[in-house]
Amino acid sequence: MGTVPTDPPLDCDLCPRLVAFREEMNAQHPDWFNAPVPSFTSTDPRLLIVGLAPGMRGANCTGRPFTGDYAGDLLYETMLDFGFATGHYDARPDDGLQLRDAMITNAVRCLPPQNKPTGAEIKACRPFLLSTLDDNPSIRAVLALGRIAHETFLSAMELRRASFAFGHGARHELGVRNLVMFDSYHCSRYNTNTGRLTTEMFRSVFSDIREFLPEA
Numbered sequence: 548m549g550t551v552p553t554d555p556p557l558d559c560d561l562c563p564r565l566v567a568f569r570e571e572m573n574a575q576h577p578d579w580f581n582a583p584v585p586s587f588t589s590t591d592p593r594l595l596i597v598g599l600a601p602g603m604r605g606a607n608c609t610g611r612p613f614t615g616d617y618a619g620d621l622l623y624e625t626m627l628d629f630g631f632a633t634g635h636y637d638a639r640p641d642d643g644l645q646l647r648d649a650m651i652t653n654a655v656r657c658l659p660p661q662n663k664p665t666g667a668e669i670k671a672c673r674p675f676l677l678s679t680l681d682d683n684p685s686i687r688a689v690l691a692l693g694r695i696a697h698e699t700f701l702s703a704m705e706l707r708r709a710s711f712a713f714g715h716g717a718r719h720e721l722g723v724r725n726l727v728m729f730d731s732y733h734c735s736r737y738n739t740n741t742g743r744l745t746t747e748m749f750r751s752v753f754s755d756i757r758e759f760l761p762e763a
């Protein structure tokens with residue numbers, strides 16, 4: 548492991564706006580997690596799923612990525628179906644669900660107001676993402692959930708966005724770290740309610756990933 552930890556300290560103060568928002572959340576909801584959310588992983592994951600940032604009532608509340616909000620319902624159900632998780636998802640960090648061959652993280656580990664981190668905040672949190680990759684050389688596939696996660700990951704890899712256009716179902720040979728990136732529309736309630744992302748469309752991306760990473 549490098550000098551930067553894979554998960555930021557719970558009192559990380561690199562982003563003043565997000566620290567202030569965390570404190571505000573803590574005052575309103577002292578029983579919530581309200582801190583940088585650590586990655587959720589199995590040992591030696593080959594798949595890294597990257598979201599943009601914790602959801603307010605999801606990861607920010609429960610402390611586990613995508614746990615507690617609608618996006619997690621669809622994500623974990625699909626991961627269970629495709630063998631990237633085992634057990635039972637019950638929207639609680641103590642539900643016993645375990646990942647298989649997979650890790651889930653967010654490019655920005657703290658809850659941003661309106662789900663919109665600034666460029667400076669994305670940059671400040673980048674060393675933790677890079678350290679996570681350094682520490683997990685088994686990762687071969689990256690699933691970017693949404694265009695901003697896609698762009699953020701490309702920037703972290705110092706790759707040109709213009710060379711890798713975002714598209715639902717797209718697959719990109721990144722040419723760095725032996726990584727292949729898959730894109731999906733974000734599995735948010737908004738996207739599924741509006742029909743932008745159907746369950747079948749989401750499953751289709753996982754089907755491609757499973758083909759790329761056959762079960763051992």
Ligand code: SF4
Binds near residue numbers: 560566656657
């Ligand atoms: S977003 Fe990342 S860098 Fe910024 S305060 Fe939170 S953990 Fe630290």
